[in-house]
Amino acid sequence: MKLRGALVLTLLPILLLSGCSAEDNALLVYSGRSEALLGPLVEKFEQESGLDVEVRYAGSAELAAQLLEEGENSPADVFLAQDAGALGAAAKAGLLTGIPDEIYSLVPSGYSAADQSWVGVSGRARVLVYDPGKVSELPVSIFDLEDASWQGRIGIAPTNASFQAFVTAMRILNGDARTLAWLEAMKVNAVIYEKNGAILEAVEAGQLDAGLINHYYWYARAKDVGQAQMNSRLAQFQAADAGNLVNVAGVGILNSTDAAEQFVSFLLSETGQQYFAQETREYPLVEGISPADELTPLADIPTPAIDLSDLDTLAETLELIRQAGLI
Amino acid sequence: MKRPPIAAVALGLLAALASLIPIGYLLLRLFEGFEAALAELARARTLELLLNTIGLTVSVSLTALAIGAVQAWLTVRTNLPLAPVFAVLATLPLAIPSYVLALGYLSVFPSFSGFWAAWFTLSLATSPYVFLALSAALISSNFAAEEVARSLGKNRWQVIQSVTWPQVRPAAFASVLLVALYTLSEFGAIAILRFDTFTRAIYNAYRGSFDRTSAAALALVLVALTLVVIYFERRYRGDRWQAPTAAGRKRRIDLGRARILAAFGLGIIGLFGAGVPLVSLIGWSVNQTGFDLLRLGELVASSLAVAIAAGVVIGIFALAISVWNLRYSSRLSGAVDLTAWAAHALPAVVVALALVYFGANLVPGIYQSIWLLLLGYLILFLPNALGLVGTPIALVPRSIEEVARSQGLSKNAALTKVVLPIALPGILAGVALASLTVLKELPATLLLRPNELDTLATELWQATEVLAYSQAAPYALALIIIAGVPALALNAQARKLISEVS
Numbered sequence: 001m002k003l004r005g006a007l008v009l010t011l012l013p014i015l016l017l018s019g020c021s022a023e024d025n026a027l028l029v030y031s032g033r034s035e036a037l038l039g040p041l042v043e044k045f046e047q048e049s050g051l052d053v054e055v056r057y058a059g060s061a062e063l064a065a066q067l068l069e070e071g072e073n074s075p076a077d078v079f080l081a082q083d084a085g086a087l088g089a090a091a092k093a094g095l096l097t098g099i100p101d102e103i104y105s106l107v108p109s110g111y112s113a114a115d116q117s118w119v120g121v122s123g124r125a126r127v128l129v130y131d132p133g134k135v136s137e138l139p140v141s142i143f144d145l146e147d148a149s150w151q152g153r154i155g156i157a158p159t160n161a162s163f164q165a166f167v168t169a170m171r172i173l174n175g176d177a178r179t180l181a182w183l184e185a186m187k188v189n190a191v192i193y194e195k196n197g198a199i200l201e202a203v204e205a206g207q208l209d210a211g212l213i214n215h216y217y218w219y220a221r222a223k224d225v226g227q228a229q230m231n232s233r234l235a236q237f238q239a240a241d242a243g244n245l246v247n248v249a250g251v252g253i254l255n256s257t258d259a260a261e262q263f264v265s266f267l268l269s270e271t272g273q274q275y276f277a278q279e280t281r282e283y284p285l286v287e288g289i290s291p292a293d294e295l296t297p298l299a300d301i302p303t304p305a306i307d308l309s310d311l312d313t314l315a316e317t318l319e320l321i322r323q324a325g326l327i
Numbered sequence: 328m329k330r331p332p333i334a335a336v337a338l339g340l341l342a343a344l345a346s347l348i349p350i351g352y353l354l355l356r357l358f359e360g361f362e363a364a365l366a367e368l369a370r371a372r373t374l375e376l377l378l379n380t381i382g383l384t385v386s387v388s389l390t391a392l393a394i395g396a397v398q399a400w401l402t403v404r405t406n407l408p409l410a411p412v413f414a415v416l417a418t419l420p421l422a423i424p425s426y427v428l429a430l431g432y433l434s435v436f437p438s439f440s441g442f443w444a445a446w447f448t449l450s451l452a453t454s455p456y457v458f459l460a461l462s463a464a465l466i467s468s469n470f471a472a473e474e475v476a477r478s479l480g481k482n483r484w485q486v487i488q489s490v491t492w493p494q495v496r497p498a499a500f501a502s503v504l505l506v507a508l509y510t511l512s513e514f515g516a517i518a519i520l521r522f523d524t525f526t527r528a529i530y531n532a533y534r535g536s537f538d539r540t541s542a543a544a545l546a547l548v549l550v551a552l553t554l555v556v557i558y559f560e561r562r563y564r565g566d567r568w569q570a571p572t573a574a575g576r577k578r579r580i581d582l583g584r585a586r587i588l589a590a591f592g593l594g595i596i597g598l599f600g601a602g603v604p605l606v607s608l609i610g611w612s613v614n615q616t617g618f619d620l621l622r623l624g625e626l627v628a629s630s631l632a633v634a635i636a637a638g639v640v641i642g643i644f645a646l647a648i649s650v651w652n653l654r655y656s657s658r659l660s661g662a663v664d665l666t667a668w669a670a671h672a673l674p675a676v677v678v679a680l681a682l683v684y685f686g687a688n689l690v691p692g693i694y695q696s697i698w699l700l701l702l703g704y705l706i707l708f709l710p711n712a713l714g715l716v717g718t719p720i721a722l723v724p725r726s727i728e729e730v731a732r733s734q735g736l737s738k739n740a741a742l743t744k745v746v747l748p749i750a751l752p753g754i755l756a757g758v759a760l761a762s763l764t765v766l767k768e769l770p771a772t773l774l775l776r777p778n779e780l781d782t783l784a785t786e787l788w789q790a791t792e793v794l795a796y797s798q799a800a801p802y803a804l805a806l807i808i809i810a811g812v813p814a815l816a817l818n819a820q821a822r823k824l825i826s827e828v829s
Contacts, residue, residue, distance in 0.1 A: 028778065034789055056695075056778045057789065061534035062676075066774055068537060069680050070687035075695065089537040159521070194437065314535030319372070327521055 032060025060086035088309035091117035096252040118252035123283035130210035142243030146185035155199040155211030158326040170242035183324035216281035240302035331655035338647035352681035360540035390450035395457025416597030421455040422810035424767040426515030431604030445522040464498035500564035511672035553672035611800035637704040638762030645712035679774035712757035719753030759813035
């Protein structure tokens with residue numbers, strides 16, 4: 001009797017749970033962007049298109065690893081990733097079928113894969129945040145920060161994914177040896193923080209002269225306290241080096257169906273672009289759609305020439321950062 | 328030679344086959360890029376990782392053994408004041424996922440990182456395994472022999488060394504094996520505290536460079552390390568199944584004034600293991616505004632359903648293997664037992680990706696369904712249940728079973744009507760421990776869960792991913808409270824045994 005009770009107790013949850021799989025949906029999206037961010041937009045898409053969308057949320061890198069294992073037999077139709085490296089890995093494994101011309105051409109080149117395997121959706125720029133009272137002469141290049149005059153004045157967050165993507169870009173542009181030298185100089189000059197937000201706070205509070213962060217931290221804070229109240233300013237490196245990297249969240253198609261293309265088009269529509277711009281304060285990438293804030297226009301940022309798909313070698317980057325003693 | 332029940336053999340072989348999936352997958356990846364893998368292993372960095380990993384594993388194992396042994400001995404064998412309270416405190420860290428423990432400390436001490444931080448966190452997180460195993464063993468050990476030794480003029484420490492320790496050594500070794508393999512495979516806390524081990528390097532290879540060959544090479548080193556650890560455990564644990572001698576009067580040892588000091592010491596350990604992380608979690612919650620209670624209810628329900636289902640499945644397989652290997656032991660049953668353990672030090676991400684490959688390409692019918700998730704949990708956590716389920720089954724004297732057979736009961740009936748009821752508390756303890764580990768599990772759950780199945784652990788991950796600790800806190804607290812139920816059930820058993828000693 002007891003045994004039977006136990007059996008029912010086990011089978012019941014299994015039955016309940018097996019109910020929540022294997023629905024026949026029009027579209028399966030793997031999303032590396034969080035449910036809190038993407039969920040409402042997906043709902044809007046379902047209403048507009050009348051399609052049923054199922055979304056699998058996890059980290060972008062985990063989903064890319066999952067796609068690599070699934071190979072040809074992946075049930076996913078669309079892969080939406082937080083950063084270009086994860087998309088690059090899926091593209092290099094030949095899993096992405098490519099973006100149709102009319103969608104791909106919406107986004108200026110440089111923010112999508114050069115081989116048209118995926119397209120950028122929103123962008124975030126690396127910037128120098130500085131205290132104008134303490135920094136009179138802006139560094140022209142990211143490598144100017146190696147100078148002894150910067151000792152103890154520049155903040156970095158080596159464990160942050162955006163910092164690591166920027167170092168990967170530096171490796172691609174300048175080589176591993178040069179990058180290691182820069183990291184070693186940072187070991188001497190830089191003040192280490194856990195997060196971008198903490199760097200911004202320190203500069204705002206006058207504890208730190210400058211720091212390397214993503215642009216949207218500054219605008220999120222400016223929105224909270226009012227732009228006039230901000231003590232710090234943002235600047236780009238005029239040398240067009242890795243210090244100005246614009247990394248993107250992007251989307252690739254694994255199974256080119258009409259529904260998949262509709263979804264990708266929706267992300268690049270006015271609605272989709274405005275939504276990301278409002279929620280994340282990132283750059284919309286489609287031309288003619290203006291950002292949520294008074295951002296430096298993307299076209300005015302001296303971005304380095306780099307195929308974002310190549311940002312898929314994070315392990316080597318981590319090793320250099322570790323070798324330099326920064327993590 | 329008696330024939331084992333067919334069901335036990337079938338389930339045992341099935342479990343062994345399941346455990347071979349990740350190892351087979353790793354070999355496949357290894358041979359795809361054999362030279363790259365060799366190059367990966369030949370790097371100086373690999374040696375550094377090896378030393379880091381071994382250093383952490385040995386130090387955590389010894390510390391957890393020391394903490395768990397002291398807690399068990401004091402609460403079971405002495406007149407420690409408030410012994411039941413300290414017994415609960417000793418089990419409580421089991422309910423706290425180690426990444427939450429690490430985050431809790433990190434939010435209080437921002438510079439908490441590196442070897443010592445990892446050692447500290449993992450020692451606290453794993454000591455309950457030792458405590459549970461040793462408190463059960465200490466109760467069934469022979470008290471009379473200790474008193475004889477005392478009367479022969481040996482001092483207290485000599486008695487512990489020469490009489491008590493040999494009796495509890497098998498239990499201690501089995502639990503330290505769990506601790507060691509836990510440390511080898513741990514990722515969450517290690518990543519948060521930034522200490523480089525094999526597991527962290529494997530995750531970086533997968534997530535950073537999508538380099539499956541290096542990841543496989545490193546993971547196979549972990550399997551080799553596991554086999555070494557298991558070898559030493561089997562070699563030195565001593566005879567596992569001494570029948571306990573029915574001792575006469577069980578008297579608690581009078582600690583005298585030292586009892587206050589002992590209580591103080593255990594209080595400090597409890598404060599570190601459960602107090603600090605809980606206080607910092609509650610601190611996060613205070614900043615919490617607008618919180619969806621209905622959503623929390625749904626998550627609790629789905630977490631419980633998954634954990635209970637997985638716990639029972641794991642319990643059934645553990646029972647089958649234990650019955651087979653302990654009562655009808657053969658070379659094959661030993662091999663099945665070893666196979667179940669061999670994959671236990673593999674990081675969850677490796678097991679999960681192996682099952683992603685296996686599921687998507689070979690059995691698409693169960694891919695991204697609850698069944699593949701349960702299979703993943705079975706591979707990951709079968710060993711957690713094996714120890715607890717096995718001990719009581721081994722301790723049921725064969726004579727009882729023989730008497731039952733002589734009364735006309737069939738072999739299987741003797742097993743189900745006589746042996747299993749006696750071993751039931753141990754079996755339930757195994758189910759409880761497995762359910763609790765499943766509740767806390769994150770990496771495999773994320774990769775293998777059915778689409779849109781959210782649990783407390785995945786929601787907690789979503790919240791910490793956007794670094795909103797205040798949003799994460801209610802889920803973390805709910806997780807700890809729910810995981811506290813099996814933890815307390817395990818503890819109630821220990822405590823019941825404690826009250827028998829008086």
